[in-house]
Amino acid sequence: MTENVSELEMRRKKLLFRGSHRGTKENDILMGRFMDKHLATLSEEQLDRFETLINEVPDADFFKWATGKEQAPEQYDTDVLHMIQDLSNA
Known part of the structure; x- marks a missing residue:
């Protein structure tokens, strides 16, 4: 790792760790699929929404x-959750 790791890269690394240690294996798998596919390309705003899911839900x-068994409340029903849902239904 270089000393010039950007703030955004560090944030992604922290989210990668937190997202893969949710507490349940099922959620670790869902988050893992999402992060493998999308984490490197999420905008800062999308990272905010992803972080909210990790911290608040x-x-x-x-x-x-994530599996579509229930509708998320409006404040969590975001593009990021939809990306996770798409992967969970694949």
Whole structure:
């Protein structure tokens, strides 16, 4: 790793760790698929929305929303959640 790692790259690395240690194996898998496909290309605003999902949403709720078993409340029903849902239904 170089000393010139950008702030955005460091943020992605932190989110990669936190997203892959959710607490349940099912959520780790869902988040892992999403991060493998999209994390490197998310905008700062999308990283904000992803971070909100990680920090604010309990595992059980996240799993229901990500798999489409329940509709997410409006503040969490974002493009990022939709990308996760697309991968969970693939």
